[in-house]
Amino acid sequence: MRLLVLGAGVSGKAAARLARRLGYEAAIYDHRPGPTADLRDEGFEVHSGDFSGRLLRRRDLVVASPGLPDTSQPVTDTLASGIPLVGELEFAYRVFRGTTIAVTGTNGKTTVTAVAAEMLQASGIRGLAVGNIGHAFSDVADRLGPDAVAVVEASSFQLRFVDTFHPKVAVVLNVAPDHLDWHGSFEAYAAAKRNILTNIGGDDLVVYDAGDPGATALVAGTTARLAPVRGASRLAGESGPEGGKLWLGDIPIDLDGNASLDRSFLVDLTAAGLAAQELGADPDAIGAVVRTFRPGPHRRTVVGERGGVVFVDDSKATNPHAALASIAAFDSVVLIAGGLAKGLDLAPLVEADNVSHVVAIGTAAADLVAIGGDRVSRAGDMQRAVEIAVSHARPGTTVLLAPGCASFDMFASYAARGEAFAAAVAGLETA
Numbered sequence: 001m002r003l004l005v006l007g008a009g010v011s012g013k014a015a016a017r018l019a020r021r022l023g024y025e026a027a028i029y030d031h032r033p034g035p036t037a038d039l040r041d042e043g044f045e046v047h048s049g050d051f052s053g054r055l056l057r058r059r060d061l062v063v064a065s066p067g068l069p070d071t072s073q074p075v076t077d078t079l080a081s082g083i084p085l086v087g088e089l090e091f092a093y094r095v096f097r098g099t100t101i102a103v104t105g106t107n108g109k110t111t112v113t114a115v116a117a118e119m120l121q122a123s124g125i126r127g128l129a130v131g132n133i134g135h136a137f138s139d140v141a142d143r144l145g146p147d148a149v150a151v152v153e154a155s156s157f158q159l160r161f162v163d164t165f166h167p168k169v170a171v172v173l174n175v176a177p178d179h180l181d182w183h184g185s186f187e188a189y190a191a192a193k194r195n196i197l198t199n200i201g202g203d204d205l206v207v208y209d210a211g212d213p214g215a216t217a218l219v220a221g222t223t224a225r226l227a228p229v230r231g232a233s234r235l236a237g238e239s240g241p242e243g244g245k246l247w248l249g250d251i252p253i254d255l256d257g258n259a260s261l262d263r264s265f266l267v268d269l270t271a272a273g274l275a276a277q278e279l280g281a282d283p284d285a286i287g288a289v290v291r292t293f294r295p296g297p298h299r300r301t302v303v304g305e306r307g308g309v310v311f312v313d314d315s316k317a318t319n320p321h322a323a324l325a326s327i328a329a330f331d332s333v334v335l336i337a338g339g340l341a342k343g344l345d346l347a348p349l350v351e352a353d354n355v356s357h358v359v360a361i362g363t364a365a366a367d368l369v370a371i372g373g374d375r376v377s378r379a380g381d382m383q384r385a386v387e388i389a390v391s392h393a394r395p396g397t398t399v400l401l402a403p404g405c406a407s408f409d410m411f412a413s414y415a416a417r418g419e420a421f422a423a424a425v426a427g428l429e430t431a
Contacts, residue, residue, distance in 0.1 A: 001019075001024045001025070001060045001061060002024070002025045002027075002058055002059050002060050002061075003016075003019050003024050003025065003026045003027070003059065003060065003061050003062070003063060004026075004027050004028075004029060004055055004056065004059045004061075004062045004063070004078075005019070005026055005027070005028045005029070005062075005063045005065070006029055006030075006062060006063065006064045006065055006068050006074045006075070006078075007029075007030055007064065007065025007066075007067055007068055008028050008029075008030035008032075008035035008036045008039060008046070008065075009030075009035060009065050009066075009067055010136050011065045011066055011067075011088040011136045011138065011158075012028060012030070012063075012065035012088065013028075013035075013038075013039060013136075014088065014092075014135075014136035014137075014138035014139045015063045015065070015088045015091055015092070015136075015138045016028050016039060016044055017042075017138070017139075018091070018092065018095065018138040018139075018141060018142060019063075019091075020044075021142055022095065022142065026044060026045075027044065027045040027046070027047065027055070028044055028045070028046050028047070029046075029047045029048070029051065029055055029074060030046075030047075030048055031048060031049065031050075031051070032048060033048040033049070036048055051073045051074045051077065053077050053081070056077065056078060056081050056083055059083050060083070060084075061083070061084050061085075061086065061091075062078045062083055062084070062085045062086075063085075063086055063087070063088055063091045064078075064085060064086070064087050064088070064161055065087075065088055066087065066088065066089075066155060066157035066158045067157065070160070070188075085161055086161050086162070086163060087157075087158055087159070087160060087161035087162060088136065088137065088138055088158065089131065089137055089152065089154060089158040089159065089162060089165060090161060090162045090163055090164065090165050091138060092136075092137035092138040092141035093137070093141070093162075093164065093165045093166075094164060095141040095142045096137070096141040096142075096144065096150060097144070097145060097146045097148075098126075098144050098145065098146055098147065098148035098149060098150055099148075099149050099150070099168050099279060100149070100150050100151075100152060100165075100166070100167040100168060100169075101116060101149060101150070101151045101152065101167055101168065101169045101170075101171065101275045101276075101279065102152045102154045102165075102167035102169070102170050102171070102196050103116070103151065103152065103153055103154060103170075103171040103173070103271075103275075104154045104155070104156070104159065104170075104171070104172055104173070104193050104196050105171070105172060105173025105174045105175065105193075105209075105215065106173070106174050106175055106176045106214070106319060106321050106322070107173065107174055107176075107264070107317075107319070107321055107322040107325065108173040108174065108264060108267070108268045108271075109132065109133075109153045109154070109155070109173065110132065110133050110153060110296065111265070111268045111272075111295070111296065111299070112171055112173060112268050112271050112272045112275070113129045113131065113132075113133050113151050113152070113153040114129050114133060114296075115268065115269060115272035115289060115293060116129075116151045116171075116271075116272040116273075116275045116276045117129040117149075117151040118289050119272060119273065119276035119277075119281045119285060119286045119289045120149055120151070120276050120279065120280075120281050122281070122282075122285035122286075122288060122289055123276070123280065123281040123282040123285040123286075125147075125149060125279065125280055125281065126144070126145075126147055126148045126149065127148070127149040127150075127151055127276075127279075128140060128144065128148065128149070128150055128151065129151050129153065130150050130151065130152050130153070131152040131153035131154055131155075131158065132153040132154075132155055132158070133153045137150065137152060149279050151275075152167070154196060156189055156192040156193050157192070159192050159193060159195040159196055160192045160195070162195050162198065164199065165195075165196075165198070165199065166198075166199035166200065166204075167196065167200065167204070168204055168205070168278070168279065169204065169205045169206075169207065169275045169278050169279065170196045170197060170200055170204070170205070170206045170207070170224070171206075171207045171208070171271050171272075171275050172193070172196065172206065172207070172208040172209070172215045172218055172219055173208075173209055173212070173215060173267065173268070173271060174209055174212040174214055174215050174321065175190055175193055175212065175214030175215050175217070175218050176212075176214050176319070176320070176321035190214070190217075190218060193218060194218055197218075197219065197222050197224070200222060200223075200224045201222065201223040201224050202223065202224065203224075203225065204224040204225065205224060205225050205226075205227055205274075205275075205278050206219050206222055206224045206225065206226050206227065207227045207229060207271045207274045207275055208226065208227070208228060208229070209228075209229055209230070209231075209267050209271070210228035210229060210230050210235070210238055211230045211231060211232075211263075211267070227239065227249075227274050229267055229270040229271050229274065230267070230270075231262075231263030231264060231265075231266045231267040231270075232263050232266070234247065239270050239273075239274055240266065240267070240270050241255065241266045241270070246266070246269060246270055246273065246290060247270075248270065248273045248274050248277055248283070248286070249274075251277070251283050253273065253283065253286060253287045253290050254287055254291065255290065255291065256291050261293075262300075262325075262328075262329040263325075263328075264325045264329075265293075265295060269290050269293060273286045273290065296316075297415065297418070298313050298314065298315040298316045298414060298415055298417075298418035299314060299316045300312055300313075300314045300326055300329060301313045301314070301418075303421065303422040303425050303426075304422070304425040304426065304428070306390070306425075306428055307395060308394075308395025308396060308397075309390065309393040309394070309395065309396075309397050309398070309399055310397075310398050310399070311386075311398075311399045311401075311421075311425045312326075312330070312398055312399070312400045312401065313401050313418045313421050313422055314326040314400060314401060314402040315401055315402075315403065315407070315414045315415065315417045315418030315421065316414055316418075317402040317403060317404060318339075318403065318404070318405060318406050318407070318414055319342070319344060319404060319405075320344055320345065320346060320348055320349055320404045322402070322404070323335075323337065323349055323402040323403065323404035324348055324349065324352065324404075326400060326402040327349070327352050327354060327355060327400065327402060328352075328354075330354065330398040330400060331354060331396070331398075332354055332356060332394075332396060332397045332398065333352070333354050333355045333356065333397070333398050333399075333400045334355075334356055334357045334358075334359070334389045334392050334393045334397055334398070334399045334400070335349060335352075335355050335357070335358045335359070335400050335402060336358075336359045336361060336379075336382075336385050336386070336389055336399070336400065336401045336402075336403065336421070337349050337358055337359070337360060337361070337364075337368060337402065337403050337404050337405070338360045338361040338362040338363075338364040338365045338368055338403055338404075338405055339361065339362035339363070339364055339403045339404075339405030339406050339407050339408075339409055339410065339417075340362065340363055340364065340405050340406040340407070340408055340409045341363070341364040341367065341404075341405050341406075342405065342406055344404070344405075346364060346367060346368055346371065346404055346405070347371050349368075349402075349404050350368060350371045350372035350375060350376060351371075355375075356392065356397070357375060357376075357377065357389075357392040358372055358375060358376045358377070359376075359377050359378075359379050359385045359388045359389045359392075360376050360377065360378050360379070361378075361379050361380075361381075361382065361385050361403070361410065362403075362405060362407075362409045362410050363409045364405050365378045365379075366378075377392075381410075382410075382417070382420040382421055382423075382424050383420075383424045383427065385421075385424070386399070386421065386424040386425055386427075386428060387424075387428075390428065399425075401417070401418065401421045403417070
């Protein structure tokens with residue numbers, strides 16, 4: 001079989017190497033020459049620069065990396081050619097012999113994927129987090145036996161081009177506008193997410209957040225078993241927290257010291273527990289993971305306190321839906337927001353009831369100022385943003401970095417943005 005892999009990022013490289021291990025002939029295209037250098041050193045046929053339809057000649061299959069939108073020339077030319085086009089997720093799944101849990105949603109995917117895999121491992125089951133987290137699926141798909149469980153963090157990009165992909169358990173956490181610059185519309189974004197359910201039915205399980213309208217709408221019509229979860233005030237037949245316990249159906253899991261986690265994290269833990277339980281995880285092992293759970297870096301992490309003002313880093317909140325969930329976790333907020341807006345509406349951040357002031361950064365700053373007027377100040381860098389935020393904060397206020405935007409206009413990653421915020425706060429404390 002002759003393959004062309006589009007994109008030489010982490011997923012594309014993994015797909016090319018998987019193809020070689022399978023005995024296929026693989027060529028790789030990336031517009032930039034840099035990412036293909038190591039593949040060239042490994043003896044792959046590589047191409048860069050402007051895409052040419054000649055690269056499609058005599059190809060049996062094209063594998064697209066998640067970063068290429070539908071409107072990119074390599075994708076449109078492939079679709080026009082009639083050559084089968086699949087995503088890296090689909091390509092890896094066709095090789096995998098084990099069982100799959102797939103996790104999607106606008107926010108929370110990484111947490112649920114990691115926690116579900118940990119719950120399986122604690123139960124003696126070979127569970128591995130793959131996809132957007134840890135390993136690309138193609139890195140390990142042919143190396144895991146039939147007893148393995150792949151917990152796949154599946155983004156809308158990865159789900160766009162699937163065909164046979166059939167998880168035994170699908171988790172749909174929430175669906176709100178995101179990546180509209182890539183998908184073109186919310187409808188296209190939601191349709192890509194819905195592909196997680198394409199082949200699901202019968203005895204498969206769909207776990208979803210019943211408190212999220214987008215998730216509820218997305219799973220409507222599936223013939224699979226439904227397992228609704230809720231982060232607070234669960235209804236009959238739902239799973240979630242109640243009375244200091246996390247209920248997975250009729251199985252109680254003691255929360256102990258984690259009972260104070262906010263709604264979104266409790267939804268994540270419940271969804272992970274139901275998914276892992278469905279594939280054999282032991283309740284005691286699930287409980288042990290739940291009670292030791294701590295949010296990952298840059299997810300509502302307290303980085304300092306000064307004069308009764310608490311500083312919280314939620315740089316991982318890269319869209320308005322995530323930022324609003326973060327804002328709702330605190331009573332009074334001075335918000336640092338902005339960055340690359342990805343075509344999303346930022347007005348709800350400025351208009352949130354418990355936000356007293358917004359400090360705007362990055363390319364979205366002008367839009368935030370236009371929305372909020374005097375409620376918004378503009379800062380050219382993170383140090384200045386923190387200084388302005390402090391000037392508007394009072395004891396009992398939380399200065400919250402929850403940008404609602406991507407970071408790449410000012411920083412290499414959301415992690416770098418969070419680290420800059422923590423450094424600025426530390427500078428205040430030692431000044």
